[in-house]
Amino acid sequence: MKMLDQLLWVIFPYTCLVVFIVGHLFRYRQDQFNWTAKSSEFIEKKQLKIGSMLFHLGIIPVIMGHVSGLGIPKSWMHALGVNDHMYHIGAIYIGGFFGAITLAGMLVLTFRRFTLKNVRRLSSGSDLAVNAILLFIVFMGMYATLVTNAVQPEFDYRASISIWFRGLFYLSPDASLMTDVPLSFKIHVLSGFAILGFWPFTRLVHVWSVPLNYVGRSYILYRRNKSK
Template identity: 35%
Template structure:
């Protein structure tokens, strides 16, 4: 392995993960008022509605698909599906989700770049993060023809082995040395997005995942206004009686 390859795929992942976790925590602790998505819906709602819905539907499917596909050990799914079948499933399902996400993200990028009012209210980081997401998505779609040419599932197994070794602190990028360039660029850009995550509006993704906690919250007791007024009046009456008794 070359020095650059070793750095990008054995060292850089840990740099990105450290900044991703510690940076998110630091921003939540120090700058909570900047922890938001900075919606511009009031300026142009229709295009935002279409773009946002398509983008979020596609990106969530891709995120779950990449996470499950890369981090699930081979022996778990081996009795049910072969690596080749799993790769074909990832190609077709990921291709559809990627195309949906591409349309939505292109609408959002066009809206933010070519609407004068929205462009004036946008931060440079907003445009930059949308551009890098768009490029990352395009390169991900470019990998599909390459994946079809490796229909035996070998590429998927190599990528999964690399990702699982990173997660278990046993880095070894020797298995992905000979991968085609779109895969390597896609991996590096993906890690870079994690690196930039705490410094952009993407931090609001944490809040989206945190809403799952509401499912496990105890039920909230809500009393009617009339009952609340009755209890308040009764409490005030008892307090007044108690004060009169003490003064007597």
């Protein structure tokens, strides 16, 4: 069992992180022309607009909540005046609200990707896999937040998952901290690292292509050729 814990909570996360970093560097150097989201907006716009808006509206607060819950020690939150009850209420209700928005967006985007014939035809295998995995990750996150926390209210992920997670960056992860973590949380964490390992080889790389240079870029002028 200890060997399995080491595999799941030490070897696997580090493998995914290394692939995430090296994979991005390799793809950027070797495959810049395919560093794109391959938009299918010209095929179908309405569902894409709704799903994308819901997903992006929800995912940013969800990510901020994960950074706060995993990255900030409980003692620091106490020092800021945020006790366990306040944090729990925020995580359940505020996190659940934005998680539901994210899940709704992913359901629309995944339904669109799999059911619209022309969109599916334009999609690669990795596109379909990304949609399915992201939907699964968000669903498991919602299940852990709403169902598992209701069934096991005594479980505090900040006393186990958060400490283990920070240990990864200190190069001293304690796999034993994950032993008694509820299964739904374990699946959510493992699938989250899996998407990191998968990320460099999919359309998700477009996340890093923020067009900041557009702000200071000169306008492009189009002039009619009067000789024609």
